Amino acid sequence: MKFQGTADYIASHDLSVAVNAAITLEKPLLIKGEPGTGKTLLAHEIAKALDKPLYTWHIKSTTTAQQGLYEYDAVSRLRDSQLGNDKVDNIANYINKGKLWQAFEADEKVVLLIDEIDKADIEFPNDLLLELDKMQFFCYETGEEVIAKHRPIIIITSNNEKELPDAFLRRCFFHYISFPDxxxxxxxxxxxxxxxxxxxxxxxxxxxxxxxxxxxxxxxxxxxxxxxxxxxxxxxxxxxxxxxxxxxxxxxxxxxxxxxxxxxxxxxxx
Structure with missing residues (x-):
């Protein structure tokens, strides 16, 4: 798989090299650059160029790493148990899969965009180290080990609002999108x-x-x-x-x- 831009996205030589290097190394591509230089759009165009599904996880200041894996809806389960709903017998009915889980269980290689990672708490990147490195995590509620069927192409954008931890940076391929000539x-x-x-x-x-x-x-x-x-x-x-x-x-x-x-x-x- 080689990315060289698309009809709708002009990619510089350096950017194309960075994308293809990250794909080859199977490492997340960390993209920084001025706002408005096409960091978020890049993931959409990579997915289009490689004909792969795109999963987008937009990060906010309140986002936690756990939300990218899954969330257990205990409130709904309690309500259903009070109503005598049979679905309470299967706890999996109350597991809401996050974007990482969805990308991991996809039947083909997908593009996963983690957009504006620097908006989250400083510990957020560290909380994803194992998942991004080993491409697996454990669901304690169901006792299930979730392992990626295909390692996704991960694009991570940052506006440099916060410094990212060294341990996280070590696991990424980095590219700064300079303002075009x-x-x-x-x-x-x-x-x-x-x-x-x-x-x-x-x-x-x-x-x-x-x-x-x-x-x-x-x-x-x-x-x-x-x-x-x-x-x-x-x-x-x-x-x-x-x-x-x-x-x-x-x-x-x-x-x-x-x-x-x-x-x-x-x-x-x-």
Whole structure:
């Protein structure tokens, strides 16, 4: 299995190498990068390119590692026992399988996305060490040893909100998605807007980089924000000359709120 991007996702050479190395080593691929550089989308495109099912586990601040394995619904079992429901005799009826269990029991190799792992408690990654390393865990309620039928392709994203434990990092293949160079960014724009006028693309990207390269802004606009901004330019029928006028200081940047997301940064840019 080799990943080289898709028609909808332009993957750099380094990113393709990282994905294929992680698959070869059968290690989780830990992806970091600026927000909006396509970290989450990568797992979807890997699944599409390799024609594999995708299981997505979105992590929140309240998420525990146990939820990825399974949860025992003791409350429902108690209620059913009071109602005389026969299903209480089988405790397995009250085991809610998590995304890891679902991926482990799949009849084929799947892609498992653990999205924004750094949102969870600092102990969360450590609590998954054995499961990610050995691809198995024990369900105490049923006495069942759950072992992966096929080792899933695991993609883990992080926005660097917290440092991840060394023991966890050791088990991963790491890649940082750098902001794309100008030519790659043009390819990405072309994927979303294949019929866009060349001069409008040039003027839009020139203004975009001018804004992004400002030293004093706190949140630099990302690839996804550029795509949104271009969509608004098309809807607003903004032409290349109008964007050139902005560069010359003759007018204000149209739809600036699509690129800059706080009042400090908007105050820095006209």
């Amino acid at each position: 100008r030519e790659t960014l043009k390819e990405i724009v072309a994927v979303h807007y294949p019929d866009l006028e060349e001069q409008l693309v040039e003027s839009a990207m020139k203004l975009f980089y001018e804004i992004r390269n400002q030293r004093n802004i706190k949140k630099k606009p990302s690839t996804s924000e550029l795509i949104d901004w271009i969509k608004l330019l098309l809807v607003g029928k903004i032409n290349a000359q109008e964007l050139d006028d902005v560069m010359e200081g003759k007018s204000a940047t149209p739809f600036l709120g699509a690129l800059l997301k706080n009042e400090h940064d908007k105050a820095m840019i006209r």
